[in-house]
Amino acid sequence: MPDSSQANDVASYAAAVRSALAHLPAAEREILLEDLENHLAEVASESELSLRERLGRPEDYAVELRAAYGAASEAAGARPRMPFGNRVTALLRALTGDMPYRALRALLPELAPGWWVLRAYLAVLFLAFVLRDGTNLTPIPNPFSSGGVLQILATLIAIGISVRLGRRAMPVSRGWRGAVVAGNVAIGILALPVLASMGTGSNIAYSYDYSTDPYVAAASAGYYPGVTNIYPYSRDGRPLTDVLLYDQEGRPLVPEKTDLVIDVPNGTDGLPIPNAYPLNERQANGDPVVAPRVALPPLQTSTPTPTPPTPSR
């Protein structure tokens, strides 16, 4: 076996053994596995066969290793342990012997890359949340805004780093590993309020134009530019027709010129009445213009209590 592939073999076998022993207390695992790669390299250098062929499955190797390390240490009393520690270890062993647990554990390494990507995404999301004061945050940033491009780039870079960390392609010391674990937990916790603040998205569209009550916004916008028709309603919500509107100078109010065809009614004198609203409009191709659906503001029920007319003498 060439040296490089042998080194890969050792690294992947050792990683599998480590992950199978991941449930051990850190101190014990460290002592037990400190020298593992070196030892496996010794074994590998003795033969052309792969480690798996010579030593069996890494999971079984881990079990045997644990047994050889742990079982006799109690008997020899070399490392007296707390009864509580014993119970915990026994419990862990019982749990890890459990089939569903083992199946889940076996699945974890396959799920890990997904988590590497997700944690990078969440980390950048949290950063964006802090930097932008939590406003206008969407699950996927808008690529046509400078902030969005920045966020996407940052996410890609973060994913690269995260995956390298995950695969331990970077030289990672023991202290670093602790920091990475702490980082994972922190990202998981910090992401919660950010995700909660994202909402469902529908209110984002609204908040853009109508920061407040739509009626107020519409009224303050004025009806001149862009207004092509006016739909008057009575106070109690009935649509009105043929309402004649005039401006402050007494001139008929006429809408802007548009592509729409307007059927202008004529007065009895034969002259057109251009300011009878709503205008009877049609599209250029003849289709009727559909009246908008309007939401009428609730009015105070100052309904005119009809005062009975004072009888005149």
Add this chain to the structure above:
Amino acid sequence: MQADGHPIDTSQLLKGVLDLAVLAVLADHDSYGYDVLRRLRDSGLDGIGDASVYGTLRRLYQAGALKSYVVASDEGPHRKYYGLNDRGRKALDQSTETWESFTKALDHLLNGRSTANA
């Protein structure tokens, strides 16, 4: 352990005496992990797994019974050698005593049975 009448499982026996076997091998001369395994197998204990030997070495080292040093090698990886220190030698002596009295007792039992049968 074998109360159910099955023949003795050698790997179960080995577990109990692996410490002693490893100490005995290292008492002869210092050695690295894979070499310890090979020497154990050469002496007839071929049911021993690599992981068991490595785990035992780590534990004895942790318990302070072994010294350890790395020897650089021109071809192949650096090797971690293990050897007995004073504590290890003492442990070996004690274990040897225990083992001898144990086997003596068991020999006596087994011989007594065979003479009784004869």
